[in-house]
Amino acid sequence: xxxxxxxxxxxxxxxxxxxxxxxxxxxxxxxxxxxxxxxxxxxxxxxxxxxxxxxxxxxxxxxxxxxxxxxxxxxxxxxxxxxxxxxxxxxxxxxxxxxxxxxxxxxxxxxxxxxxxxxxxxxxxxxxxxxxxxxxxxxxxxxxxxxxxxxxxxxxxxxxxxxxxxxxxxxxxxxxxxxxxxxxxxxxxxxxxxxxxxxxxxxxxxxxxxxxxxxxxxxxxxxxxxxxxxxxxxxxxxxxxxxxxxxxxxxxxxxxxxxxxxxxxxxxxxxxxxxxxxxxxxxxxxxxxxxxxxxxxxxxxxxxxxxxxxxxxxxxxxxxxxxxxxxxxxxxxxxxxxxxxxxxxxxxxxxxxxxxxxxxxxxxxxxxxx
Numbered sequence: 001x002x003x004x005x006x007x008x009x010x011x012x013x014x015x016x017x018x019x020x021x022x023x024x025x026x027x028x029x030x031x032x033x034x035x036x037x038x039x040x041x042x043x044x045x046x047x048x049x050x051x052x053x054x055x056x057x058x059x060x061x062x063x064x065x066x067x068x069x070x071x072x073x074x075x076x077x078x079x080x081x082x083x084x085x086x087x088x089x090x091x092x093x094x095x096x097x098x099x100x101x102x103x104x105x106x107x108x109x110x111x112x113x114x115x116x117x118x119x120x121x122x123x124x125x126x127x128x129x130x131x132x133x134x135x136x137x138x139x140x141x142x143x144x145x146x147x148x149x150x151x152x153x154x155x156x157x158x159x160x161x162x163x164x165x166x167x168x169x170x171x172x173x174x175x176x177x178x179x180x181x182x183x184x185x186x187x188x189x190x191x192x193x194x195x196x197x198x199x200x201x202x203x204x205x206x207x208x209x210x211x212x213x214x215x216x217x218x219x220x221x222x223x224x225x226x227x228x229x230x231x232x233x234x235x236x237x238x239x240x241x242x243x244x245x246x247x248x249x250x251x252x253x254x255x256x257x258x259x260x261x262x263x264x265x266x267x268x269x270x271x272x273x274x275x276x277x278x279x280x281x282x283x284x285x286x287x288x289x290x291x292x293x294x295x296x297x298x299x300x301x302x303x304x305x306x307x308x309x310x311x312x313x314x315x316x317x318x319x320x321x322x323x324x325x326x327x328x329x330x331x332x333x334x335x336x337x338x339x340x341x342x343x344x345x346x347x348x349x350x351x352x353x354x355x356x357x358x359x360x361x362x363x364x365x366x367x368x369x370x
Contacts, residue, residue: 031300034245036123036314043076043120043368044240046257046318050102050342050361052111057347058104062328063115064320064339065089065098068235072124073319075117082113095323097339101330106347118368121240125312126275128173133273137231142268145231149324151199151337152219154227157206162227172230172269176277179224180310183279184297186210187217189287195354196261199234199337215338217280218265231268232277236340237319238262240365244314247305249289250281251316257363258356261340264313278309 050061061084066075080087084102091098104111148154154162165182166175190211197212199219204210210220218234225232239260242251252260265277285305286294297306320340327335328343333350336343341353342361351359 032246032304034243034247034250034304034308036245036308036312037125038072038122041120041122042315043118044318045366045368046117046119046238046240046363047365048115048342048361048363050111050113050344050359052104052344052346052351053360054348055104055108055111055346056106058106058108059111059344059346060330061100061102061104061111061113062331062339062343063100063102063113064236064341065100065115066117066119066318067091067096067098067321068319072313072315073119073121075119077118078116080113080115083108083111084113087113090329092323092326092329095321095326097321097323097326099328099339101328103330119318121315121318123313123315124276125308126272128272128311131271137268137273142231145233145268146226146229148223148226150335151201151324152223152226153202154223156202158201158223159227161205162224165224166228172271175228175230176225176267176269176275177310179221179228179230180277180279183217183221183224184282184306187212187220187279187283189213189217189280189283191288195341196263196338214263214280214284217283218263218278221277221279222265222267225267232265233322234263234265234324234338235319235322236261236263236338237317238340238363239317241316241367243316247285247289249284250305250314252365254365254367257365258361260363262317263338263340264317264319275311276309276313277311278313281309282306 048063052059065078080100085105087102089098089100100115102113165178169175169178187210193213196214197216199215201220201223204220222232222234238257239252239262241254266274267277268274282305286302294302323339324337325335326339332345343353344351
């Protein structure tokens with residue numbers, strides 16, 4: 001009897017499949033596990049350091065501060081240091097988003113602000129077999145998350161598409177599942193989009209260009225949910241650490257989190273309350289997890305992510321806020337569509353938050369023990 005080594009067996013099996021015309025799944029495309037479940041709190045020290053260059057004439061810096069207190073995230077403390085003439089923590093009166101505002105006088109040598117946040121996060125997952133836990137949501141709050149925003153409209157083509165998607169659905173959960181599935185199979189990640197995208201969902205649907213990044217794709221999910229009568233919202237935040245499940249694109253390098261901003265979504269279901277969602281990360285795995293663009297949402301490397309991100313999140317991410325259409329205090333510019341990047345203005349104008357090296361800022365995270 002001839003004995004084959006494991007490597008020889010794999011090569012032989014692959015050759016047989018290839019000769020038979022069957023597709024060969026390489027090692028990097030083999031099925032993986034992705035099952036985020038609540039398993040206790042993790043603590044992170046998250047530090048944002050801003051050092052403005054060429055800032056003659058005085059300047060202002062605005063930094064997002066974690067503003068969420070939920071069953072899956074809590075803030076332990078917030079502190080800052082630097083050479084600002086004035087620095088204070090304020091809360092936006094409309095959205096509740098917390099903002100560190102630092103003002104630097106003309107002549108300040110290398111304006112610097114260092115923001116430190118200690119946050120605790122954990123993975124979350126809905127138990128579909130159980131009903132709502134805790135007190136029901138405030139009806140006034142739910143109405144707020146049904147209303148349109150400047151970017152996320154709910155009438156016209158958005159309502160038309162949402163109505164078509166959920167036609168015949170018999171429950172809130174089925175409506176959400178249909179919208180989630182439609183977004184996953186109809187949109188795609190476009191790496192060339194700057195930052196996290198713009199989230200103009202009306203333009204996306206009218207032009208048929210359903211590409212983008214998280215602020216586009218998850219905003220589309222949120223808008224379609226609202227148009228279908230489901231309260232929904234984006235949560236704007238930051239990836240903090242690698243994924244425990246080996247997915248490169250679902251984690252970040254804690255030593256440098258420039259570009260690790262990521263928004264997620266939630267939808268409110270009558271029987272389960274607020275439920276985690278992230279169709280944008282499914283499309284990210286499809287486009288960027290492997291060397292080849294995976295276009296089949298049922299692919300073994302995509303399927304576990306697609307299943308899990310309807311109802312769960314991994315706790316290697318923190319949310320800043322749910323703020324859209326926010327006006328920063330003292331800013332000359334108009335409203336921001338969302339607030340998860342550092343912002344700054346000098347006498348020469350606004351700095352580009354998507355160019356951290358020129359801005360300039362750095363963000364790092366360090367996991368700590370209690």
